[in-house]
Amino acid sequence: MIKKTIKDLSINCQNILGWKSNKKILVIESDDWGSIRMPSKKAYSNLLNNGIAVDKCPYNSNDSLENTDDLNALFETFSSIKDSEGNSLKLTANSILANPDFEKIKANNFEKYYYEDFVSTYQRVNGNTDTYELIKQGLDQGVYIPQLHGREHLQVNEWLNILREGDKEALLAFDNELFGYPTQRYRDSKMHLLTALHIRNPEEEKFAIQSIRESANLFEQFFGFKSESFIAPRYIWNDVIEKELANVGVKYIQGKIVQSIPNENSLKSKIHLFGSKNKYDQIYLNRNVFFEPTQNPRFPWMKDALNRIDISFRWGKPAIISMHRLNFMGGLNEKNRTDNLLALKDLINKVQKKYPDVIFMSTNELGKLINNEK
Template identity: 40%
Template sequence: MLGQIKHSLGNNLINIQGWSTSRKILIIESDDWGTIRMPNVRTRNHLISKYPQQTWSTTYDRVDNLANATDLSTLFEVLLRYSDKNGRPPVITANTIVGNPDFEKIKASHYSQYFFEPFTETLKRYSSHVGTIDLWKEGIRNKVFHPQLHGREHLNVYKWMAALQNGNASIREALDYGTWLGLLPDGQRLDVAFDYGQPDDLPFILNALDDAAAVFEQLFGFKSTSYIAPSYTWNDAIEAKMKEIGVETIQSGLFQMLPSVELPKRKRRHYIGQDNKRGQVYLMRNLHFEPTLAPDDDWVDKCMYGINRIFRWHKPVILSTHRLNYIGNLDEKNRTNSLHLLKALLDRITRKYPDIEFMTSDELGGLIRKS
């Protein structure tokens, strides 16, 4: 009972501070679009079996993969069933990793150099993903899929390249299969792209952000004015570079994690509408819809309870739901289950709140800055 009281109190406290509105606004932020994870079932089964301590066998490494045409079309079909008070459908702010390691070039260099390729080139390597980028464009046209920038790669290149150069057998074997494992043998996460430990590592990260912005604009024809750092990890120097590449709205979790170089390592709290010295506005995710990560939870009831609470505090709902929930080409039941729950959630939202308004993260950031 005491734990439930503390949990309820915490959920209310995070919505007290910050920008308020009487409007019923719902943002759906979804990370990881574009990044490679597990290429196919055969590779997954082999790597998880051989390296169980280095894979997230219950979540990302089991089901997450580049979205194929079926993944996208079935997601868009659900979204297009609903509309808000303005006739607008729910829209996914699709936070996109625009590049992946070019595994063949890296291996050809004997692991001495790092190369990346746009994720559209990665898609071409899979016969099951041919034509997928056309679905991206269709989702953008139908205003249910709105790409924003998540980074050049969702990979800590320094740690990964060091493991390759040191002859780590598991990391090299994963590269041979066209992927990277989730963890190093010592348990360090490889997906925290900006967790650097030496000041000399920073220029590489800043250059990667320049690359990411350029590739994003080349692929989609517009600049990304919002950004979410991989694994919510960044510092002030990275934030300044965000400003340089045109980012005015910083998406965030409840906490900003600081890179290891910022010893003693700590985290910072943000709130919706908070601004920094550069005039950038922070958004804070205040609700989660992650059926794949916790399949036994009642996600529809839990989210409706959270939405009711957030609207009572006159805050926008910023819902986090990662790509892995909607990927079915490694496990079709994963996609089917998540879409069933998403449909039920959107049905209840639009019935209970006929005045709901669906927006993207960059639109909400712009609204906050204007007001």
């Protein structure tokens, strides 16, 4: 009881200050679209049989490159749910625009990084670009709204260092076209391989700036418009990144209430009030609801999410729900996709029953609303 009281007090405090609205707005932000993650069931079995505990990581067990089955199931569910204004439920699909080109990297003895755009990854992994064509249909229907998540979901410099050192687990994962894997080094290091913008020195800063520029260009090339918002992998970024994001047209920064700012040896925290602006006139949009059933099946996600939504609406805040891609993927485990889409539909139905006037928005639409009211 005491723990619940303290938790509720904390959630309330995080929602009290900052921009407010009389409207009950619901946004779903989903990270990692376009990233390869676990390439196949065969790769999963190879790694597991060689002693890499991929079965202990929900991402490695369930998250794989999206395919047409995933998207068709997603679009069917989202288009079947309408808000009080007739809008379909919308997925802000935070997208990774490139993946490592494993073949070229290996051919150059891990000395230089090469990447392929995500549509080329669809072609190589899925055997066609039908997924990309379906994404464009979802965009036209207004249910799938791509936004920028970065060029790759990977701290490239650290990864190449580990590979050059000859780390056996890293090399085995590499040979199976995987870069996110659980190892002792992975757990003990202050550097998480998936923190693409964990910048420690001038060389990595230069690399990160280039990656932002190239990801923005790729985004516009494949989606036909500039991304207005951005979410940093694992919520780690610094002022240099914000400046470069402003240069490529990003107006809204997704995240949690606490930003992790990297330096050479550690991370420091910075709090952002909802709707506050930085010196580049970018607006911070904080996630305040989390619905991630695949991350921990034993956690009461439904109860927690409904409580957080109640609190956000009580204080005039949008309910911004974090629900990563892994919850929607069925390529490795079809039940994972089916169960979570049903759970999400149940969550939204419960919200609409209690708040019939709730309206659905994408992240960039919410950002525009805040900008227009300031």
